[in-house]
Amino acid sequence: MNILCIPVFLPLIVGFVLLFLPNKLKSTSRALTLIISGLTFILGIRIFTGGESAYNWLILQLGDVNLDLLLITTSLSKFVLLFAMGFGLLITLYSLKSVGPNAKRVNEYYGAILLTIGGSAGILLSNHLLFLLIFWEIVTVSLYLLITTGGKNSNFAATKSFAMIGASDAAFMLGVCRFYARRLYDMGNFGDFCNLRY
């Protein structure tokens, strides 16, 4: 597996699994989050110290239609990635004590932390606006989940955050419909419209 994929997909997969882990496996989720966040930080260092690299994964091919996951490193994304992964590790370490053994929804908390780490890496490495948006939404959802772990009254705060950050998502559907109709009308060719890379 390409080194650029690991900090993106490993935390996302493990984080997703942790969300559904039974409550009695709190220690497992703690240990897994610490290991994964440590690993992603090490990978962040490796990516930062390495040269510029790119990864192209063909997700969908239907005739002429291609949808590729493009991951790429730039000088800007590499340094931001290094610090984002570093913050992930520090907060995981801090949470080992601040989120006590008697806290509720521990697995959900650690799962959302990993989703945040993976989503952030995805945003920083993605060279495709559609995938950037998908990772952007993953981080927004994980913010919602994390705020709801705050207990009483946190649901209101989480909903407000989710509504405000995700407000532009409503415009997304409008944008799709608007430009779908326009491009389809202009081209008269559905294949050209769907071909996301030109």
Next chain:
Amino acid sequence: MLGVFMIWAISGTFVISDISLETTSALPIIAFLLLMTAAITKAGALPLHTWLPTSGEYAPASVMALLPAAIDKLLGIYLLVIIVKEIFILNSPALSTILAVIGAATVIIAVMIAMVQHNLKKLLSYHAISQVGYMVLGIATGTPVGIAGGVFHMLNHAIYKCCLFLCGGAVEQAAGTPELDRLGGLGKKMPITFVTCLIAALSISGIPPFNGFVSKWMVYQGVIQMNPAQTGTAANLWPIWLTCAMFGSALTLASFVKLIHSMFLSRLPDELKDVKEVSPAMTIPMIVLASLCVFFGVFYHVPLKLFIYPALNTPETSIFGTWHSGLATILIIIGIGLGVLIWLVAKLSRNVRTVPTWTCGEVQTNEAMRIPGTHFYKTVSRMGGLKQLYTGQEKGYFDPYDQGGRCGLGLTGFLRWLHSGVLPMYLTWVTLGLLIIIFIVCEIR
């Protein structure tokens, strides 16, 4: 997202590195504004900032430290830099002015609100908003030093604000409350938290030699160097942006004087006598972050050369006049050392008897003699103009979420009124609708 699809419609690609759009016509400008809205909402700039203090009040401190303080800032400003430098060519003076106005307004308004907050995490949240203003302002300048300053401030802010939230979380866990008027005197009980919080507070206030000073200094330079040919009106208004930025920094210091006093320096409340320092798992991240605040300030060339200049392809020589951080640090240390020496000499040479406070014919209790920091800026909150601002802010008049909710309620009320369940009323609406359709169709033909 609409902005993304607009970009696709204009450029014909979703691949970021293949896009380079001039901001000279309406569609790219609208797309720019939409993407900018997404970026600054994530980062927490005005006017879409209100989710941040609400979250700060209820979310765990570790969550606030990870997302709104660190990662959301990194991602939001990262996206803004990508928009400004890669996806678009920012050659519209109007857009630069919009960015500068957002930046300057965010700095001042958020810090004014932060000053009068009584909840530790809510206060920190408003400062997290205020600091975004410096980043946006730096990027709005369009100058290499300003953009580099904005990006460096993004990094510095993530470091010290994360540290501040972690310190706040440690205090909340140890004392059992984030309310400033119930805290005090924890400096001796929680020395590591106190020192790390103090360093982070001085950093965010732009006090040399810490990292916040360097990046703010770069933003100030960027504002002064704004070029009218590139940024138009925004460049001519540079004294306003500079005043807002510098005044905002002074108010930040004032706000953190209150915070540090309230948490660590005032009299210890009776119920906090048994408070102890938090465990190493919690103090280690705070120490790491506070150390970075010092290192990135004193040896600012290291992060600039290692991270910022390569990230922005900025020539090193185009940045900075003269700032000898090493010499300044030595002088500051000597000054502090002399102060401590004078204090020690005075303490040892005096023979002082400490007694309980006696006034009005009786000995006062510890609680009666406490002066919480929350009293510091009560005068400010009662000043004409500001009083209305604070009242309006508390009632949610400036909150797009609250206002949107009120509009939604009004709309549902109207729809409920329309759907009265009376058949003749529905028939009236149907007839009216048909008449309107006939009128429109006839007009078109």
